[in-house]
Amino acid sequence: MTTRLHLLSLVAGAFIAATTHLAFAAGSAFDLSPDQKDRVRAEKNEKAIEAVSKSFKFVSDGKLTIGLHPSNPPLSTYASDATTVVGFDVDLAQLVADSLGRELVLVPVAWADWPLGLESGKFDAVISNVTVTEQRKEKFDFSTYRKDELGYYVKADSAIKAIKEPKDIAGLKVITDAGTNQEKILLAWDKENVAKGLKPIEVQYYDDDAVSTLAIQSGRADAVFSVNATQAYKAAVSGKTKLVGTVSGGWPITAEVAVTTRKGSGAADGVTAALNAVIADGKYKKVLDRWNLGSEAIDKATTNPPGLPKS
Known part of the structure; x- marks a missing residue:
C-alpha cells in the first residue's frame, strides 16, 4: 500500500x-572551509595530455573549465564563505586539471542548463553526478569515475x-x-x-x-x-x-557516473587516462574516502561504456 x-x-x-x-x-569529518588545505593534488600526466585530441579547443588557454551544479554535500556545495564551491566533484575536477597540466576553473550551473552549456562551449567538461545513459551518449562522451x-x-x-x-x-x-x-x-x-x-x-x-x-x-x-x-x-x-x-541506480543494470564532454570533441580519452592514473596511484581513493564515498569506487575508468537504456 x-x-x-x-x-x-x-x-x-x-x-x-x-x-x-x-x-x-x-x-569535523568534512572540511567545508573555502581554503581546502587537505585537498588531494595530482602530478602532470604527459600520457593523459597526449590522449586529448589536438583538435580539442579548451575554453581558455592553460585552464580546464568545469561546469558543475552545487547542490548537496558531499558531491558539491558552497563552502562556509557561501561563495567557494567544495566537495567530491570539485576534488575530482582538481585531479583531472592537475593531470592535464591546467588550472582549474569552476562554473556553477543549474542542473537543467548543463547540457546546453556544454554543447555551446561554455565548459570543457561537466562533473556533476551525470549518469551514463544511451540517450545522453547521442550528444556527449563519457569518462566514468564513480558508481551510481x-x-x-x-x-x-x-x-x-x-x-x-x-x-x-x-x-x-x-x-x-x-x-x-x-x-x-x-x-x-x-x-x-x-x-x-x-x-x-x-x-x-x-x-x-x-x-x-x-x-x-x-x-x-x-x-x-x-x-x-x-x-x-x-x-x-x-x-x-x-x-x-x-x-x-540503474537496477537491475549497473550504472556509473562520468565526466561529460562534447560528443566527438576528442577530450574523453585524455580524461579517462587521467582518471585511470589517479586510480592506480591511490589519489582517487583518497578523494573518495575524504568525502565518505569509498563504497562507490570503480576499479577502472572507461570511455563511453554501455549506458542505461532508453526508456
Whole structure:
C-alpha cells in the first residue's frame, strides 16, 4: 500500500532543520572551509595530455573549465564563505586539471542548463553526478569515475541489519523520492514481493528533508532509500543513521557516473587516462574516502561504456 504523507509541522521542521544545520557545520569529518588545505593534488600526466585530441579547443588557454551544479554535500556545495564551491566533484575536477597540466576553473550551473552549456562551449567538461545513459551518449562522451549508487539508511540503533534484496523490505515503511529511479526500483521490489505473497511496503514521501529525518528518528518510518552519496554524508556528520544496503541506480543494470564532454570533441580519452592514473596511484581513493564515498569506487575508468537504456 502506498501513502503520500506531507507532514507540515512548522515547529518540528524548523527545529530539525536548525539542528541539522548545526550538525553539518560542526562535522569535523568534512572540511567545508573555502581554503581546502587537505585537498588531494595530482602530478602532470604527459600520457593523459597526449590522449586529448589536438583538435580539442579548451575554453581558455592553460585552464580546464568545469561546469558543475552545487547542490548537496558531499558531491558539491558552497563552502562556509557561501561563495567557494567544495566537495567530491570539485576534488575530482582538481585531479583531472592537475593531470592535464591546467588550472582549474569552476562554473556553477543549474542542473537543467548543463547540457546546453556544454554543447555551446561554455565548459570543457561537466562533473556533476551525470549518469551514463544511451540517450545522453547521442550528444556527449563519457569518462566514468564513480558508481551510481542508491542507499538504504536506517536509524543508528535500528534492528534492521541489512537490506540486500526485495524480500528484505517486505512490510517496512520506506521513505523515498517521488519521480526518481529510487522510487521506480522500490516499487518494483514491492511488486515482486506482493506477487510472492510477502507483506507490501508503505512508501512515504516528504517535501522537507527535516521532516523526513524526524520520521526516521521517531520510528514513523523504518528506512530511507535515496541517493547514497548524500545519505552517507548525513550519516557521517550526524551519527544518527547507518547504511544497511546499496543498490545500483540503474537496477537491475549497473550504472556509473562520468565526466561529460562534447560528443566527438576528442577530450574523453585524455580524461579517462587521467582518471585511470589517479586510480592506480591511490589519489582517487583518497578523494573518495575524504568525502565518505569509498563504497562507490570503480576499479577502472572507461570511455563511453554501455549506458542505461532508453526508456
